[in-house]
Amino acid sequence: MSGVAIELKDVSKHFGEKRAVDHVTFDVLEGQCYGLIGPNGAGKTTTFSMMCGFLFPTSGKLKVLGVNPSDPGVLKGKVGVLPQDAILPPMWPVGALLTYLGELSGLPSPQTEARAVLERVQLPETWAVQCGALSHGMGKRVAMAQALMGSPPVVFLDEPTAGLDPKIAASVRALIRELKGQHTVVVSSHNLQELEELCDATAILDKGRLVSAATMAEMTGATAEFRVQVASGAVPLSEVKALSGCRDAKVEANNVLCVHFDGQGVKPEEIITRVVKLLAERNVLILGVWRGKRLEEKVLQLT
């Protein structure tokens, strides 16, 4: 899978005078897990909503699996959506609602599918429970379940772990990890650590404009830098800089050694091993090593 699943070209959305999304362009490749990042009011949910066909773009070209999501009925069976703030109809029992939604999607056995997705989100016991009686976390997982019904090729998840306790959030992340590769997944979230962990590529939006769109490796500079958390000992900075393939090195706040290297000329594992070996020889104690700049830093730098 390497074709373009979602294509946005110069897409804008205006609400009256306000430009919620302003000439945004990026592509999501098939099978990618793609993150939408940005501060509040950046235009993430508006972009997300246009991709799902909830909102109509004011201008620009938007295609999902080769079709315009604004056209009637074109997304049927092709996308699953977890909208951020859509309330599940409170009077429906969960099982009946999922069966109904499955029927609307044109699934051959909607009830069987409904039971299967409820199992998948670990909520089979809620089958007869009214949606209005579900806790926030349960409601979120039921909403997630409806997005997965029929195994659609594209899955949109808007803030999938917002408001969930850590255990449930971890299970949702595990579920998203399962989707990777088999489905194209677009995740909009404020949780940058989560996106860094899950996504193959990402777009950063700020004030409606696209600030950056790149693979996660490019975004975090994973091919060109790594960091070492030093516990104790003096870092031999000049010796590190002198190592083959090393471009630059500096000690940042909290005793973190940041090493820039030639991503094209040297393999990351080679330069990392050389640096760690040197530090060990100089009796520098190490707490951890990680590649690239943290996504959070990159986002803070860009927005």
Add this chain to the structure above:
Amino acid sequence: MDDLKEIGAVWRGETTRALKTGRVVVLLVLFLLFVGLALMGVGLLANQVVAGAMKTAPGVDAEQVKQGLMAAKKQFLMQFFTDDERLADSLAALPLVLLVVFKLTLRFVPLLIALMGFDQVAGEVGPKSIRYLIVRVRRSSIIFGKFLSQATIFTLLLTVCTLVMVLVSKILNPEFSAGDMTVWTLKLVGSSVVLALAYLSLTALCSAVVRQGAVALVLNIIGLFVIWFLALVGEYFRFPGEAVAGQLDLIRADSWAAYLRYASVWHFGQDLLHPGWARFASAALVHLGFAALFLGLAQLALKRRDL
């Protein structure tokens, strides 16, 4: 074909949901209370009129009293319901209590429809639960499916209430034969369902253009008042004295204001009980036309809206 399947799926789901909620029961109770109250009031009044007629004419036999009452009924109908003699003749065959209560109920029907369906779309747009639907079905299927669901539920409610009216009328008027009962039940239910289609689609339209259910209800009531107002103004300016059965209403107008009544679906409601097929069919077509217009606008409004 896909469209029909989608509409069918929305219709089934929405009807099942509606029948399981308390709102239908509340509306049925409200409807029955209204019918019961009207039956009691009108029944009591009708009995007093009959008893009074018998008392004031002690020497006259029952058949003559009956004929006198029939003439009085017809006069009453010509005074308050219609200036069409054929229609008045036809309606005079009905027990007065059934006729009056049914007519009162029809006045109540547009409001009942508004109460029943004001939030059918708006109630899903506000909390955004409509987003679960629009990635699965066309927006037009949502409008038509929900409309059909409302029509189904309303037909059930109306049938129950009409049966109650007819049965009570039979008890109060033993001469009302079983054959007449069957025919008139079908006529009354049929005509009111056709009449209701226009108001059901008006409710769908009001619900499709706003985000809050309460606003949709207010808008719907305003719409009903506009419809009633246009019919009333048109009727007021209508040239009197040329009530020729079967004649086109257009030639009976002497003022442009009289034409306003044609903009109101309410004006055509009466002919739905007309014994002449042409009058009935044209009234039914007008109702279907208004229904198609309102539904078309509702569909257009939802199709173009950000949700």
